[in-house]
Amino acid sequence: MTPITFSLATCESALASDLDSCYKRTANHLIAMDETAKPLRIPPEMAIYAEKHEIFDLVQTLVTNLMVDKPEDPIQYLIVLLKRGSVEVPRVMLLGPPASGKRTVARKLCEHTQVIHITDSNILKEDTDLTKKALQYKAKQQDIPGDLWIKLIQQRLSKIDCVRRGWVLEGIPQTREEALSLQEAGVAPNHVVLLEAPDAVLIERSQGKRIDPVTGDVYHVTFIWPEDKEVVQRLEHQKAVSEEQLVAQLMQHHREVHALRKTYRNCLKGIDADQPHVDVFDQVCCGELLEAVSADATNMGELIKPYLESGQQVPDSMVLQILTERLSRLDCTTRGWVLHGFPRDLEQAEKLQESNFIPSRVFFLEMTDDVAIERVTLRSIDPVTGERYHSLYKPAPSPEVQTRLQFNPKDSEAQLLQQLKEYWANASSLQDLYPEAVYINADQDPHTIFESLESRLVGRLQNDS
Incomplete structure (x- = not known):
C-alpha cells in the first residue's frame, strides 16, 4: 500500500472549503507535517492506530471548536478542551x-x-x-x-x-x-x-x-x-x-x-x-435534567437516550440514579432543592427515601378534573407572535389571530384524561406516605397559590429554627 502525503497548503485549503468533508475524505489517513511544511510519508499502520483510538474524531473536534470560537490564546484553549474531555460546557x-x-x-x-x-x-x-x-x-x-x-x-x-x-x-x-x-x-x-x-x-x-x-x-x-x-x-x-x-x-x-x-x-x-x-x-x-444527561457522552446518557427519543418513560432505576446524583451536589446539599412532579407513585417515593433524600415539606396542589381539563385543553399559542391564549381566560384579540392559533397535541383531552387517571391511581398512597403534607387549592390565580405556598414554607422554616 502506497503511503499518502499531504502538504500544509492542501490541508488548509480543504479545511477552508468544507471542514466536514475534509475529515471524511481523510478518515483513513493521518495528516502530519514538519515545521518547514515539507510533506511527510506516513506508514499505513499509523492510520490504523488513529482509527482504533478515535484520534481522527478528537482532531476534528479540536479544530472545529478552534475555528468556531477563535480564541485569543489557541494553545491554552486547546489545553482546556483536552483537560475537559467530552463534557460540554453550557x-x-x-x-x-x-x-x-x-x-x-x-x-x-x-x-x-x-x-x-x-x-x-x-x-x-x-x-x-x-x-x-x-x-x-x-x-x-x-x-x-x-x-x-x-x-x-x-x-x-x-x-x-x-x-x-x-x-x-x-x-x-x-x-x-x-x-x-x-x-x-x-x-x-x-x-x-x-x-x-x-x-x-x-x-x-x-x-x-x-x-x-x-x-x-x-x-x-x-x-x-x-x-x-x-x-x-x-x-x-x-x-x-x-x-x-x-x-x-x-x-x-x-x-x-x-x-x-x-x-x-x-x-x-x-x-x-x-x-x-x-x-x-x-x-x-x-426541567431538562434527563435531556442533559442523555446529551452527555456517558454510559447513563447512552442508556436513557433511546427512551427519550421514542417518547417512552425512562425506567425508575435510571431516574433515581440520575436524580440522587444531582441532589448530592454541593448546591443542593447547602441550599436545598425542590422536586416538581416527582415522585409520581409510591415505589418512586420509597426509593427516594431509601436513598436518604427526605423532603422537609410536601405540597399537594388540588383541583377537580373539570378544572384541569378546562385549563389545559383550551389553551393555544399564536405561532407568529408567540403569545399564549386561552379560549375562556384570554381569548384571541381578533378573528385574524384566532384563525392562526395552534394547539399542542399533548394538550388533547384524551391524553390529559390518561394522565389524570394515572395521577389519581397513585395519589392516595402518596398522601398516606406523607401524612404531614400541605394541601393547596390550585383553583386560584397563580399569585394567590404562590403566597399560600410561601407562607406555609416560611412558617415551617421558622418553626424548625
Missing part, C-alpha cells in the same frame, strides 16, 4: 420581552451552574480596542454598528473563562439579523430559553422595580422582595421607562420573536414567565 441564550425576568433568572442560573453571565453592559466594560471604538459611538448617542457588536460578543466569548466554564447570554440576540450574524461568527448555543408572558403582566411588572446597588440584583415591591432587612434598606428605585416606551419595546419584541424561534428551533425551550420566579428558575435549570 452555552445558553436567555431571551424574552422587557420585564420578563431575564436578569433575575440569568443571575440565579449563573450562580447555580458557575457559568459566566454576559450582558450588553458588561461586554462594553472590557478594556480592548474594540470596546473603546464602540464606546465612541455610545458617547455620541449613536447605535453601535452591527458588525462591530458581533465582534465584541465573539471577543468576550472567546476568553478562557467562557471557554472553560460556559456562558449565559442575557437578552442577546434581539433580532433575527443579529442571530444570523452570531451564527456566521460561530457563536452557537446548546440551549436557548425564551421567557414568555402576557403584555399586561409585563407592563405591571415594569412598575415598582428596585435594585440592590451592591449586588445589582433586581427586586420588585410585589413579585420579588428580599428577606434580608439590610438588603431592603439599601434598595434603590430603578428608573422605569414610560408605559408608551414599554409598549413600543414589546411591539418590537413581538415582531422579532417568531423569527428568533425559527432560527433556534432545534434548541429552543419556551417557559411561561407569568409565575413565581422560583418556579421559572426551576423549569429553566432542572
Whole structure:
C-alpha cells in the first residue's frame, strides 16, 4: 500500500472549503507535517492506530471548536478542551420581552451552574480596542454598528473563562439579523430559553422595580422582595421607562420573536414567565435534567437516550440514579432543592427515601378534573407572535389571530384524561406516605397559590429554627 502525503497548503485549503468533508475524505489517513511544511510519508499502520483510538474524531473536534470560537490564546484553549474531555460546557441564550425576568433568572442560573453571565453592559466594560471604538459611538448617542457588536460578543466569548466554564447570554440576540450574524461568527448555543408572558403582566411588572446597588440584583415591591432587612434598606428605585416606551419595546419584541424561534428551533425551550420566579428558575435549570444527561457522552446518557427519543418513560432505576446524583451536589446539599412532579407513585417515593433524600415539606396542589381539563385543553399559542391564549381566560384579540392559533397535541383531552387517571391511581398512597403534607387549592390565580405556598414554607422554616 502506497503511503499518502499531504502538504500544509492542501490541508488548509480543504479545511477552508468544507471542514466536514475534509475529515471524511481523510478518515483513513493521518495528516502530519514538519515545521518547514515539507510533506511527510506516513506508514499505513499509523492510520490504523488513529482509527482504533478515535484520534481522527478528537482532531476534528479540536479544530472545529478552534475555528468556531477563535480564541485569543489557541494553545491554552486547546489545553482546556483536552483537560475537559467530552463534557460540554453550557452555552445558553436567555431571551424574552422587557420585564420578563431575564436578569433575575440569568443571575440565579449563573450562580447555580458557575457559568459566566454576559450582558450588553458588561461586554462594553472590557478594556480592548474594540470596546473603546464602540464606546465612541455610545458617547455620541449613536447605535453601535452591527458588525462591530458581533465582534465584541465573539471577543468576550472567546476568553478562557467562557471557554472553560460556559456562558449565559442575557437578552442577546434581539433580532433575527443579529442571530444570523452570531451564527456566521460561530457563536452557537446548546440551549436557548425564551421567557414568555402576557403584555399586561409585563407592563405591571415594569412598575415598582428596585435594585440592590451592591449586588445589582433586581427586586420588585410585589413579585420579588428580599428577606434580608439590610438588603431592603439599601434598595434603590430603578428608573422605569414610560408605559408608551414599554409598549413600543414589546411591539418590537413581538415582531422579532417568531423569527428568533425559527432560527433556534432545534434548541429552543419556551417557559411561561407569568409565575413565581422560583418556579421559572426551576423549569429553566432542572426541567431538562434527563435531556442533559442523555446529551452527555456517558454510559447513563447512552442508556436513557433511546427512551427519550421514542417518547417512552425512562425506567425508575435510571431516574433515581440520575436524580440522587444531582441532589448530592454541593448546591443542593447547602441550599436545598425542590422536586416538581416527582415522585409520581409510591415505589418512586420509597426509593427516594431509601436513598436518604427526605423532603422537609410536601405540597399537594388540588383541583377537580373539570378544572384541569378546562385549563389545559383550551389553551393555544399564536405561532407568529408567540403569545399564549386561552379560549375562556384570554381569548384571541381578533378573528385574524384566532384563525392562526395552534394547539399542542399533548394538550388533547384524551391524553390529559390518561394522565389524570394515572395521577389519581397513585395519589392516595402518596398522601398516606406523607401524612404531614400541605394541601393547596390550585383553583386560584397563580399569585394567590404562590403566597399560600410561601407562607406555609416560611412558617415551617421558622418553626424548625
